[in-house]
Amino acid sequence: MSATLKAVVMGCSAGGMSALRTVLADVRKDFCWPILVVCHTGSEDVTTFCDLIGMASTLPVREARERHLAQAGIVHVAPTGYHLLVEQGGRFSLSVDERVAFARPAIDVLFDSAAGVFGGGLIGVVMTGANNDGAAGLKRVRERGGIAIVQDPASAEAATMPQAALDIAGADHCVPLKGIAPLLNRLCQP
Amino acid sequence: MARSEIEDVEVELFARALQLRHGYDFSHYAPASFKRRVLNLASNTGCRTITELTSRLLREDALLPAVIAGLSVPVSEMFRNPSVFRALRDEVFPVLDSYPVINIWQAGCAFGQEVYSLAILLEEAGLYERCQIFATDFSDAALVRAQEGIFPTRDARAYSENYLAAGGKRSLSDYYHARYEFMKLDERLQRNVTFANHNLVCDGVFCEAHLILCRNVLIYFTDVLQDHALSLFRNSLVRNGFLCLGNRENIDFASSARHFVAVNARERIYRKHADSA
Numbered sequence: 001m002s003a004t005l006k007a008v009v010m011g012c013s014a015g016g017m018s019a020l021r022t023v024l025a026d027v028r029k030d031f032c033w034p035i036l037v038v039c040h041t042g043s044e045d046v047t048t049f050c051d052l053i054g055m056a057s058t059l060p061v062r063e064a065r066e067r068h069l070a071q072a073g074i075v076h077v078a079p080t081g082y083h084l085l086v087e088q089g090g091r092f093s094l095s096v097d098e099r100v101a102f103a104r105p106a107i108d109v110l111f112d113s114a115a116g117v118f119g120g121g122l123i124g125v126v127m128t129g130a131n132n133d134g135a136a137g138l139k140r141v142r143e144r145g146g147i148a149i150v151q152d153p154a155s156a157e158a159a160t161m162p163q164a165a166l167d168i169a170g171a172d173h174c175v176p177l178k179g180i181a182p183l184l185n186r187l188c189q190p
Numbered sequence: 191m192a193r194s195e196i197e198d199v200e201v202e203l204f205a206r207a208l209q210l211r212h213g214y215d216f217s218h219y220a221p222a223s224f225k226r227r228v229l230n231l232a233s234n235t236g237c238r239t240i241t242e243l244t245s246r247l248l249r250e251d252a253l254l255p256a257v258i259a260g261l262s263v264p265v266s267e268m269f270r271n272p273s274v275f276r277a278l279r280d281e282v283f284p285v286l287d288s289y290p291v292i293n294i295w296q297a298g299c300a301f302g303q304e305v306y307s308l309a310i311l312l313e314e315a316g317l318y319e320r321c322q323i324f325a326t327d328f329s330d331a332a333l334v335r336a337q338e339g340i341f342p343t344r345d346a347r348a349y350s351e352n353y354l355a356a357g358g359k360r361s362l363s364d365y366y367h368a369r370y371e372f373m374k375l376d377e378r379l380q381r382n383v384t385f386a387n388h389n390l391v392c393d394g395v396f397c398e399a400h401l402i403l404c405r406n407v408l409i410y411f412t413d414v415l416q417d418h419a420l421s422l423f424r425n426s427l428v429r430n431g432f433l434c435l436g437n438r439e440n441i442d443f444a445s446s447a448r449h450f451v452a453v454n455a456r457e458r459i460y461r462k463h464a465d466s467a
Contacts (some may be wrong), residue, residue, distance in 0.1 A: 012306065019229065024376060053228075061318045065438075065440055066409060066438055066439055066440040067413065067440045067443050068440070074421070079438050082409075084439055085220075085222035085223055085226075086222065087220055087221060087222050088221065091225060092408065093220045093222055093410075094438055095223040095226070095409065095410065096265050096266075096406045096409070096436075097223060097226065097263055097265060098230075109226065112194070112226075113222040113225075115194065116195075116222070116225075140194055143192040143193060143194060144192050144194060146193070167387075176267065
């Protein structure tokens with residue numbers, strides 16, 4: 001079952017909103033995988049955050065709802081103050097467990113759980129940020145056969161997070177911000 | 191097989207051992223966060239693998255309380271999501287006021303931050319004397335902590351801000367004594383509180399409640415167990431009794447949800463249907 005499930009998970013922190021707007025503006029309109037997002041800096045008011053990203057995005061952007069299914073062609077954003085996880089079958093669950101890498105939602109938590117569900121059908125994307133959340137999660141994505149994309153630290157508003165991902169997880173693709181959407185459009189086929 | 195796939199197997203064996211050896215059933219916990227907790231627990235108890243933890247769990251009775259504490263919901267804060275407490279005060283308390291005796295059940299009280307928050311608001315609304323509050327958790331270690339009512343002083347500022355945002359009428363510092371790095375809540379706040387062990391998985395109805403608070407507990411349950419807990423709440427509530435869940439919880443997939451009607455959907459405050467027995 002999990003072999004047929006596919007998704008993109010994206011993580012970012014400082015500079016994340018602008019990076020997400022750039023990437024999602026260039027994603028194909030008929031993009032047919034779900035996109036799951038954790039952005040630390042965007043989580044103060046997730047509704048407003050979704051609206052701001054949504055204005056730039058070709059795809060609808062919504063808060064991820066507990067127990068609901070990750071849907072193809074929708075960008076799902078982790079809600080304020082909760083870790084976002086994916087359960088078998090591709091449904092969301094939430095947790096208020098301890099912060100991970102000082103963050104809740106944490107990128108590592110989403111990536112780790114998604115890796116277990118989507119396996120080789122998962123693409124993990126780590127972008128701009130000023131801490132190392134996401135690196136351990138991206139490693140798990142690769143261990144379970146998924147593809148790792150890391151924003152070239154040189155093109156990132158904050159280089160720490162993509163650099164940590166490269167150091168700890170490595171990457172299948174390391175591209176500048178503008179190169180991420182074309183790459184996703186190419187990799188994510190029906 | 192990748193390391194995390196092996197861990198998936200280990201988690202299942204751990205859960206099975208916990209059930210066979212100690213009678214605790216975690217089979218209907220949402221697997222993704224359960225796995226994270228088991229991994230944390232293994233690391234916090236100095237075990238290199240989950241299998242090592244399982245082995246110790248089977249042979250060391252003394253380890254059980256730490257295991258149960260590690261698998262229960264640990265994190266909260268006072269007046270978390272202040273708007274919920276404001277809604278309770280403005281929309282629920284006036285109804286509670288019509289009862290001569292008010293029974294409140296906080297299910298999954300963890301370290302007690304929410305019990306004390308609620309006690310303070312009830313006190314300020316002049317309802318506390320008529321209240322009997324049952325604060326339950328399945329972790330004895332958590333209940334001991336809750337009863338102590340001692341929290342790190344570094345949290346005091348955030349708690350105070352929440353308290354004021356929740357519509358608190360005084361200063362939160364009126365309710366605690368701070369000494370060095372710890373604050374202890376006024377013991378008078380627990381004069382009508384009963385702390386007791388109760389496990390939503392296997393324990394039944396024990397009171398007739400006018401209000402049940404169970405915030406961010408059911409998010410760790412699968413649909414089946416969530417539905418079971420909602421049914422337990424339904425059977426524990428008086429006619430038109432109130433239920434308050436966490437502010438991102440979703441009961442759309444539970445058949446017991448039909449017995450509840452949202453009175454404040456945003457804050458996840460429900461009432462038991464009038465015609466629900």
